[in-house]
């Protein structure tokens with residue numbers, strides 16, 4: 001028997017632990033995970049850094065924050081009570097409504113009694129002797145648990161520019177969109193600068209431009225923004241949506257990214273130019289992600305097809321922005337449509353026709369520093385009352401790396417993933433027994449709650465199986481990790497999005513070592529992902545070592 005096997009065999013598993021399961025995070029994933037584990041009768045504790053529930057929808061209170069998923073496709077489907085008791089007011093609800101919804105969920109299931117708020121987990125260490133995890137909190141206190149479930153989110157580790165000196169010297173007000181103050185910010189008549197033009201900035205810019213005295217947008221790379229066509233939901237519409245919930249769920253289960261939008265089954269060049277223009281025009285006029293997710297089936301894999309779709313949108317931008325120089329600056333040149341996640345907008349391009357809005361291309365005139373009064377570029381000094389950093393996230397693995405997670409033999413998760421995530425089904429990591437990742441890397445993204453519900457249910461079923469069989473140690477096998485990771489990488493090749501730097505490929509130029517695109521997510525579509533995971537369960541979790 002080698003030392004590792006002996007340590008496993010000699011584990012003192014009957015030791016008293018504080019909890020059966022600890023969940024990190026109380027966003028849509030963590031809330032449902034808590035509910036499901038409690039349903040199993042486990043003693044569960046959730047730790048959450050925020051002062052309330054909601055995760056993304058707690059933190060991101062910036063003006064204009066709202067869904068890009070249809071509200072009625074994003075909410076939980078696991079509970080008929082929730083479906084019956086919640087009315088959405090808009091097809092793409094704003095942040096306050098979604099935060100209220102998640103508080104409603106916490107109320108209905110009395111979830112808060114097991115959540116410790118204002119509590120950041122700083123470290124988690126696996127103890128082979130007791131087959132348990134020791135959790136270390138920000139205040140230095142500790143607790144023990146058999147299972148550790150991470151529900152830390154893919155977009156929860158915000159980043160500030162690391163290449164701009166002087167940020168702390170600014171005398172006005174500055175904030176990152178993720179850390180937006182609860183009391184809000186008044187922009188009326190103010191001089192405002194915003195850095196970034198991702199989905200967050202696109203929403204914030206449209207809102208701030210309504211009242212700011214002067215809004216200056218510092219853009220490094222533009223994105224392909226497409227109309228959202230948001231609208232109110234009347235009582236009658238809501239009644240109709242409620243009767244259609246079963247078919248809405250069924251539809252989301254058939255599409256690759258769990259949206260109601262699925263691809264047109266034709267390839268781009270199988271259609272005539274007139275048919276192509278007709279489809280794009282139709283999708284451009286419809287609400288939501290239709291143009292992205294409901295385009296010709298090869299739009300995101302065939303360069304020539306992608307170039308044509310991109311040119312269609314470029315021409316829309318040229319039509320909507322009056323100044324042709326500004327229009328060209330707003331058209332992405334370094335990536336094709338849909339290869340980064342396209343922001344949805346309700347009048348974004350028209351904002352740049354307003355006299356109080358200026359676009360600064362920082363490739364032409366780089367930001368040199370932040371001064372006490374504003375931002376200095378290579379061309380001029382801009383004075384501001386408020387600077388907004390809409391500079392994104394250390395996505396997918398960032399929240400994991402902000403916790404010092406050590407597994408068997410004190411190996412760090414961060415080191416295990418130095419060359420990219422290695423997982424089994426996006427849930428397990430070899431060397432980190434009893435740690436299960438709900439919505440971990442190498443799982444599917446897309447319309448999030450739809451995939452999170454499945455992820456949580458799969459995680460729960462493994463724990464239930466272990467409990468029923470009396471297993472106290474679950475670990476991915478090396479073969480399981482190799483097979484899944486190879487599968488994810490093989491599927492990801494050929495997807496144009498995986499060649500482009502974006503949060504979806506783990507690129508964040510503000511974080512050392514995150515400059516090169518990597519395959520971070522499962523690209524085979526959710527139906528295939530679920531099939532794979534269901535088959536693994538049906539086969540008795542053969543790729544897991546259970547002890």
Ligand SMILES: Cc1cc2nc3c(=O)[nH]c(=O)nc-3n(C[C@H](O)[C@H](O)[C@H](O)COP(=O)(O)OP(=O)(O)OC[C@H]3O[C@@H](n4cnc5c(N)ncnc54)[C@H](O)[C@@H]3O)c2cc1C
Pocket residue numbers: 024025026027028029030047048049050054055056057058060065066067068069074119120121122151152153154155156200399402403439446447448449452
């Ligand atoms: C502005 C914005 C809009 C979005 N809109 C959409 C949309 O329309 N549709 C869609 O499908 N997706 C959208 N997303 C993606 C969104 O992140 C997911 O929809 C979803 O909310 C993620 O849920 P989660 O519970 O997995 O993670 P999160 O909501 O990120 O929750 C994770 C929680 O874990 C906590 N946490 C992390 N680390 C620690 C730690 N060490 N200790 C304690 N607590 C910790 C965080 O504080 C956070 O509350 C959006 C993202 C952003 C940023």
Ligand SMILES: NC(=O)c1ccc[n+]([C@@H]2O[C@H](COP(=O)([O-])OP(=O)(O)OC[C@H]3O[C@@H](n4cnc5c(N)ncnc54)[C@H](OP(=O)(O)O)[C@@H]3O)[C@@H](O)[C@H]2O)c1
Pocket residue numbers: 065066067068069155160161162163164195196197198199200201203219220221341390391392393503509510
């Ligand atoms: N309604 C919604 O559904 C919604 C809303 C908001 C966000 N989200 C989700 O969250 C994701 C992330 O969106 P995000 O906008 O927060 O982040 P993001 O897409 O990563 O955008 C960050 C922006 O900041 C810029 N930036 C970062 N560091 C910079 C620096 N040092 N100097 C200058 N510019 C810098 C980036 O420029 P470069 O592009 O050049 O790197 C980019 O324009 C979205 O794609 C989406 O999935 C969803």
